[in-house]
Amino acid sequence: MEMKEENVLKDLFQREFSKMVAVISKLYGLQHIEIAEDIVSETFLVAAETWGVKGMPENPTAWLYVVAKQKTLYHFRRNKIFDEKVVPALPRDPENHGNTTIPDFSEGNIRDSQLQMLFAVCNPAITSEAQMGLALRILCGFGIDEIAEAFLSKKDTINKRLFRAKDKLRTANIKMEFPPEHEIIPRLDNVLHIIYLLFNEGYYSRTQNHILRKDLCLEAMRLGIMLSEYEKTNLPKTNALIALMCFHASRFDARQSEGNNFILYKHQNPELWDKTLIKQGMRFLELSARGEEISSYHLEAKIACWHCYREDTAEKWEDILQLYDSLLKLNYSPVVALNRIYALYKAEGERAALEEAEGLNMEGSHFYYVLLGELYKNMNREKARASLKKAYALAGTPPEKEEIQKQINGL
Amino acid sequence: MKEFVLLFRQPSYDYSEVSPKEMQALAQKWKDWVGNISSQGKLADNGIRLSLEGKVLKPGGVITDGPFVEIKERLGSFIVIKADNIEEATTLAHGCPALDAGGSVEIRPVFG
Structure with a gap:
């Protein structure tokens, strides 16, 4: 019972x-975002002290809103920011004068403010790394130390990055509002891309912290679902991105071994795949099949969907190969090209794959040599061994080296 | 047994460092500290909580926002404990989380 109460505070935070932060920033302007963060942080500090000494209130969320409201009003009044800067800038609403200056923590306003914050933060005026950092702090409530760990950077670096990003939000005069109708699509593309990067950061992160990685993925999914709950942003590609994340996330627990190593797909126990998430993915994939556009999220989601079926069938690999072909046409990347060659190997055999693999210029990548090792395995053991040895030398982490060594021994 | 008030003061905090994990840990520290006093049967009253915002009236009708505008350490809240003497009361004040944040605990006897 005791443990539970403490987790409540962490979850609440x-x-x-x-x-x-979104509601207060929306009310007083994005240029005061740091004040909003301070007010909310202090609210939580007081909660930690008060609830620690007196116990939890009956409705903790309401308690937090009341205290944050008091602090907000008090702060802006005391510093005269309110009268001199905020009030003149507030939109005049003759029917509701007086009430527009108190933070409105109603469900609808919270949702709108968070969506608008998402659009404000995912603004190409700042670098995508800074967009991710801001999103993690402002939209997901991560601490600086956690963000630093996720990016394998120093706290100092992250602090500076966030500071510069907030400065840019101010100088570029970025506002918290929904983009106008004709801008929604390009702006949404950027938001989706940042969510995609956040998810990848969690899914492929080099940090050893399993819980942190999972949190990152879950938060990326939450932001995606938030977009799907708003009519104008609930587009097919939004659903495709959510489907893609659901399929990958379904294997989150199955790929984690006791010793914190990754278990390769082919060694995973499908019993551990999260069936609920796979079902969710299927649902969103269905929802994404509308309209004319086939985005890269659609293609990646379909590939990820195929991987939820363990059996190798000719149909599976031919379809995956075609999906990779389309993906490469949409935007070429060496990693996708490499994955395509693996699909080609599964669909048409090692000879066809080898021919194309030799045309690929990826001598710096251990993944490339792992693939070559696999392709040569049954044709030329010496070449397979030589490739895997190169892969071993290039691999960056001990678990990867260990896995490659296993393959060399298995030849 | 006599009663003593423990008043805790905290310095200004670096809010940019506040994280979910830290909040959880902090609430636990407060709980452990008060819980430890209470389990010895020495907690008389866990006090009332004071809002951090308010006003201060000064001579000549001067009203300022406060109370912590001019002081470095803001007064948090207080609890009332029971102890044989001020030494024992001071011992019980050890472990107060306000100290970890660079703050202080003031121990004041209550007149019967």
């Missing part, structure tokens, strides 16, 4: 921090 993770959930409510971003909501309250």
Whole structure:
């Protein structure tokens, strides 16, 4: 029971921090975002002290909103920011004068503020790394130390990056509002891309912290679902991105071994795949099959969907190969080209794959040599061994080296 | 047994460092500290919580926002404990999380 109560505060922080910062920033302007963060942080500090001494209130969320409201009003009044800067800038609403200056923590306003914050933060005026950092802090309530760990950077670096990003939000005069109708699509593309990067950061992160990685993925999914709950951003590609994340996330627990190593797909126990997430993925994939556009998220989601079926069938690999072909046409990347060659190997055999693999210029990548090792395995053992040895030398982490050594021994 | 008030003061905090994990840990520290006093049967009253915002009236009708504008350490809240003497009360004040944040605990006897 005791443990539970403490987790409530952590969960509340993770959930409510971003909501309250969004609402307060929306009310007083994005240029005051740091003040909004301070007010909300202090609210939580007081909660930690008060609830620690007196116990939890009956409705903790309401308690937080009341305290944050008091602090907000007090702060802006005391510093005269309110009268001199905020009030003149507030939109005049003759029917509701007076009430527009108090933070409104209603469900609808929280949702709108968070969506608008998402658009404001995912703004190409700042670098995508800074967009991710801001999203993690402002929209997901991560601490600086956690963000630093996720990016394998120093706290100092992250702090500076966020500071510069917030400065840019101010100088570029970025506002918290929904983009106008004709801009929604390009702006949404950027938001989706940042969510995609956040998810990848969690899924492929080099940090050893399993819980942190999972949190990153879950938060990326939450942001995606938030977009799908708003009519104008609930587009087919939004659903495709959510489907893609659901399929990958379904294997999150199955790929984690006791010793914190990754278990390769082919060694995973499908019983551990999360069936609920796979079902969710299927649902969103269905929802994504509307309209004319086939985005890269559609293609990746379909590939990820195929991987939820373990059996190798000719149909499976031919379809995957075609999906990779389309993906490469949409935007070429060496990693996708490499994956395509693996699909080619599964669909048409090692000879066809080898021919194309030799045309690929990826001598710096251990993945390339692992693939060559696999392709030569049954044709030329010496070449297979030589490739895997190169892969071993290039691999960056001990678990990867270990896995490659296993393959060399297995030849 | 006599009663003592423990008043805790905290310095200004670096808010940019506040994280979910830290909040969880902090609440636990407060709980452990008060819980430890209470389990010895020495907690008389866990006090009332004071809002951090308010006003201060000064001579000549001067009203300022406060109370912590001019002081470095803001007064948090307080609890009332029971102890044989001020030495024992001071011992019980050890472990107060306000100290970890660079703050202080003031121990004041209550007149019967």
